[in-house]
Amino acid sequence: MKKICVVGLGYIGLPTAVMFANHGYQVLGVDVSERAINLLSKGQVHIEEPGLQEYLNKALVQGTFTVSTTPEEADLFIVAVPSPITAEKTADMKYIESATASIVPFLKKGDVVVLESTVPPRTVMDVMMPILEQANLEFGTELFISHSPERVIPGKVFDELVNNSRVIGGINRESAERTKEFYLSFVKGEFHITDVTTAEMVKVIENTFRDVNIAFANEIAKISENLGVNAWEAISLANHHPRVNIHYPGPGVGGHCIAVDPWFLVEKQSELAKIIHLSRVTNDGMPSFTVDKTLEIIKSNHIKNARVAVLGLTFKANIDDVRESPSMEIVEQLSREDIDLVSFDPHVKENMVPSQTQSFEEAITHADSLVILTDHAYFKNLNPLNIVDLMSNPIVLDTKNVINREKWELAGFKVYKLGDGKGNPIG
Ligand code: SAJ
Numbered sequence: 272m273k274k275i276c277v278v279g280l281g282y283i284g285l286p287t288a289v290m291f292a293n294h295g296y297q298v299l300g301v302d303v304s305e306r307a308i309n310l311l312s313k314g315q316v317h318i319e320e321p322g323l324q325e326y327l328n329k330a331l332v333q334g335t336f337t338v339s340t341t342p343e344e345a346d347l348f349i350v351a352v353p354s355p356i357t358a359e360k361t362a363d364m365k366y367i368e369s370a371t372a373s374i375v376p377f378l379k380k381g382d383v384v385v386l387e388s389t390v391p392p393r394t395v396m397d398v399m400m401p402i403l404e405q406a407n408l409e410f411g412t413e414l415f416i417s418h419s420p421e422r423v424i425p426g427k428v429f430d431e432l433v434n435n436s437r438v439i440g441g442i443n444r445e446s447a448e449r450t451k452e453f454y455l456s457f458v459k460g461e462f463h464i465t466d467v468t469t470a471e472m473v474k475v476i477e478n479t480f481r482d483v484n485i486a487f488a489n490e491i492a493k494i495s496e497n498l499g500v501n502a503w504e505a506i507s508l509a510n511h512h513p514r515v516n517i518h519y520p521g522p523g524v525g526g527h528c529i530a531v532d533p534w535f536l537v538e539k540q541s542e543l544a545k546i547i548h549l550s551r552v553t554n555d556g557m558p559s560f561t562v563d564k565t566l567e568i569i570k571s572n573h574i575k576n577a578r579v580a581v582l583g584l585t586f587k588a589n590i591d592d593v594r595e596s597p598s599m600e601i602v603e604q605l606s607r608e609d610i611d612l613v614s615f616d617p618h619v620k621e622n623m624v625p626s627q628t629q630s631f632e633e634a635i636t637h638a639d640s641l642v643i644l645t646d647h648a649y650f651k652n653l654n655p656l657n658i659v660d661l662m663s664n665p666i667v668l669d670t671k672n673v674i675n676r677e678k679w680e681l682a683g684f685k686v687y688k689l690g691d692g693k694g695n696p697i698g
Pocket of ligand 1 (some may be wrong): 389485518522524526588
């Protein structure tokens with residue numbers, strides 16, 4: 272049985288590792304986090320992803336998955352570690368560097384090394400290859416290197432791992448082909464073979480496309496508010512055009528990808544990456560825009576000592592991840608205001624901020640305004656009739672177009688929506 276060593280057992284590495292372990296490979300999962308390794312060695316997952324526990328259980332029963340804090344010899348090495356940005360918005364390559372260095376002592380003739388992390392274009396050539404040189408193997412004939420960026424969306428990882436198409440960029444054709452052989456074991460989507468730097472570029476521009484598109488939607492939302500238009504309606508009608516696909520506005524762009532990757536291009540080519548840069552700034556400004564709107568609503572409704580309930584802390588719907596979430600920034604900004612702040616998220620089971628409560632009822636009781644920041648199914652399914660009497664002032668600001676305006680207004684709510692210049696009450 273061929274052996275695979277996956278370095279980095281996070282949101283991408285762990286699902287990928289257990290997938291291979293269920294498809295004919297002996298897999299060693301490596302992570303520097305003792306906590307993650309301890310939990311995994313007891314058969315427990317340290318991240319929430321539908322299907323993950325089941326795949327892990329199956330692999331453990333078959334004996335095809337083990338974990339460790341250090342790599343071992345293998346036929347394929349997958350690097351899936353974080354590539355965050357620094358406070359200066361430049362790529363932080365330290366995890367890529369240390370993960371690459373950690374496998375060098377175990378490399379042998381014929382091995383394949385694949386980078387899955389999203390990185391600034393040229394990283395494999397300029398950062399990884401100089402480190403891999405220490406293995407004293409000839410690149411492209413004795414050691415095969417490629418980049419096959421992960422493309423999965425949290426919450427649907429297992430479906431997308433199998434069904435998404437995959438780009439594989441090799442330092443030469445042989446590297447890409449050898450990489451493909453491994454992934455063929457479970458990927459049903461198409462494979463697209465290219466060179467290594469193009470593969471890096473492909474991944475970064477996919478996410479940059481989304482960021483620029485969302486910035487466009489956020490700009491449309493602001494313009495719509497002033498023109499008496501409902502941006503949600505306008506965008507969805509525009510999207511009926513066969514060649515238009517506008518994304519939707521919101522309180523900001525979160526996650527570790529879309530708000531990060533565009534900076535990789537700004538860093539490399541700041542003179543040229545102008546729309547990309549402006550989009551980042553536009554999206555980063557949305558939390559403050561949301562806070563200002565919340566405060567304006569309180570003021571225009573003449574509410575003194577307002578109690579504001581923020582609903583939704585994660586960076587997107589139906590997940591438990593609050594890292595890089597615009598909601599967290601909004602909560603932070605609101606906590607500095609002269610209001611009584613309470614926050615709630617049905618998916619976040621540990622309190623992450625002082626204002627957080629685990630009880631929805633506690634969050635809304637005596638609130639003067641609800642601020643919905645995440646489009647969780649939980650919020651979509653709320654019945655306003657069960658809420659209205661518990662609040663001191665039934666006001667709601669919906670930043671994700673989650674609630675049905677008519678239904679909530681009929682129940683007695685004053686409904687404000689981000690980007691809705693048509694339906695928002697005056698004052
Ligand atoms: N958002 C909007 N408006 C929209 C869509 C999203 O404001 O119309 C916001 C979300 O609320 C969220 C943020 O954008 O805060 C990012 O969410 P997302 O669903 O767009 O993306 P991620 O970060 O969960 O996953 C993305 C995916 N990339 C693309 O769809 C091009 C995923 O396929 C990648 O694997 C992932 O980035 C990654 O790891 O790079």
